Amino acid sequence: QKEVEQNSGPLSVPEGAIASLNCTYSDRGSQSFFWYRQYSGKSPELIMSIYSNGDKEDGRFTAQLNKASQYVSLLIRDSQPSDSATYLCAVNILPGGTSYGKLTFGQGTILTVHP
């Protein structure tokens, strides 16, 4: 089983719809969870972080975390063509004795928002 696994894509939604991106992780000790957006040929940029169970909203983005089910998701409301990108789920796994941990990434989900 992969440490971080994202729903297979690509995902295509019409402009104005809700895009739903899902991610599961295997390490129950994980404490920090992140969503990155990566445009083609560019480096990832952080769009959401979440640390406790429940929902966290930031503009059109909502991150949801369920630690019991080891599941984290990202909802994008009112999707725009500019949201078309690869979305990467990342989980901070803390090896023993380290302060900073290390991010483990899922394989990414390609999202296309069509007009």
Next chain:
Amino acid sequence: DGGITQSPKYLFRKEGQNVTLSCEQNLNHDAMYWYRQDPGQGLRLIYYSQIVNDFQKGDIAEGYSVSREKKESFPLTVTSAQKNPTAFYLCASNYDRAYGYTFGSGTRLTVV
């Protein structure tokens, strides 16, 4: 402006050559990381360092080497032992485990 600078943006390597990718940050972050990304794939961790003069292997360290002589700098050497080095290489830094990483703009390495 604070950030991470990776150079060069594009790098071509001949068979059997060692090449070094530069990563410099002025964010005063303690932790720095190197990731590799292959087409259509997520990021895989090569090496990371949480303090000067110390670093740890990630998941795919074979064929790579690093040094951390200064807090600001974390260069990655791709050695001739790395048989399939063509990829997009990303450097990142972090100051607290609760926060996500800041990434550089990446170096695209191609074997010719």
